[in-house]
Amino acid sequence: MSDYALELLSISCTFHSKDDPGQRYTAVADTTLRVRAGEFVSVVGPTGCGKSTLLNVGAGLLEPSSGTIKVFGQTLAGVNARAGYMFQTEALMPWRSAIDNVMVGLQYRGVPDADARGQAEAWLSRVGLSGFGDRYPHQLSGGMRKRVALAQTLVLDPDIILMDEPFSALDIQTRQLMENEVLDIWSAPSRAAPRGSQGRKAVLFITHDLDEAIAMSDRVVVLSAGPATHPIGEFAIDLARPRDVAEVRTQPRFVELHTQIWEVLRDEVLKGYAQQLRKAA
Numbered sequence: 001m002s003d004y005a006l007e008l009l010s011i012s013c014t015f016h017s018k019d020d021p022g023q024r025y026t027a028v029a030d031t032t033l034r035v036r037a038g039e040f041v042s043v044v045g046p047t048g049c050g051k052s053t054l055l056n057v058g059a060g061l062l063e064p065s066s067g068t069i070k071v072f073g074q075t076l077a078g079v080n081a082r083a084g085y086m087f088q089t090e091a092l093m094p095w096r097s098a099i100d101n102v103m104v105g106l107q108y109r110g111v112p113d114a115d116a117r118g119q120a121e122a123w124l125s126r127v128g129l130s131g132f133g134d135r136y137p138h139q140l141s142g143g144m145r146k147r148v149a150l151a152q153t154l155v156l157d158p159d160i161i162l163m164d165e166p167f168s169a170l171d172i173q174t175r176q177l178m179e180n181e182v183l184d185i186w187s188a189p190s191r192a193a194p195r196g197s198q199g200r201k202a203v204l205f206i207t208h209d210l211d212e213a214i215a216m217s218d219r220v221v222v223l224s225a226g227p228a229t230h231p232i233g234e235f236a237i238d239l240a241r242p243r244d245v246a247e248v249r250t251q252p253r254f255v256e257l258h259t260q261i262w263e264v265l266r267d268e269v270l271k272g273y274a275q276q277l278r279k280a281a
């Protein structure tokens, strides 16, 4: 079996331009990105550069124009069944209570209701929401809804977790609580862990926020501004674990890494910003 949980190999994605359907727009070009079993990798890059596109490719939700996706060494065809996905936007069903939202994935898999309910309750409790199972999404705060979404993803025990700016809508304190929560859960060994993972899940985490990327990850990959986005830097994050995402930011090594990565990212952010302004004009 491969040491890599997820491999995006020479991926390119070309779309019909949203602004002018006659034109083609190459969002991602010849991008290779690998995540080892048990590794936490963040991808940072300017707005609109193609981060979500790459994550959708890894989830098997978007077929690339060229390139190959491998999941634990096997070429992916269709949806990535070993991956759980957590979106930037709210993904809870408003007509279902928290517990029903968490158990729905298990029900789709044919798990009997009583068993599904038991597992969902255990996960709600793990994310600090025991006693809130009968609340509907509109009766929960933004942070609580994110906790439900996290439980909904993790109850399926995926080997790979794909996260697309999951906490960007939260205030900074709630966000840091959630980030620590995710690191805590990620560090805890899973039941049937793949070889080499130390019981951890592989995480591919998309963010705009360089501080968040460094605080959480084993490795940070920097993408260029679009079009034809591709990786332009890769940094091993050698900060000790366990980490508290707020405290780790005060460490001299964190500041050093931030300076190094920002050196690479800054020009791309400026290019990305200039593009947004041109589009808006």
Ligand SMILES: Nc1ncnc2c1ncn2[C@@H]1O[C@H](COP(=O)(O)OP(=O)(O)OP(=O)(O)O)[C@@H](O)[C@H]1O
Residues within 6 Å of the ligand: 015, 016, 017, 018, 025, 027, 045, 046, 047, 048, 049, 050, 051, 052, 053, 054, 208, 226
């Ligand atoms: N289905 C599509 N059709 C046309 N263009 C698309 C499509 N999906 C993405 N794009 C374009 O590809 C580029 C990359 O989009 P993507 O959403 O992957 O960027 P992103 O880095 O995740 O953005 P953000 O940081 O704002 O979340 C953008 O210019 C976007 O408009």
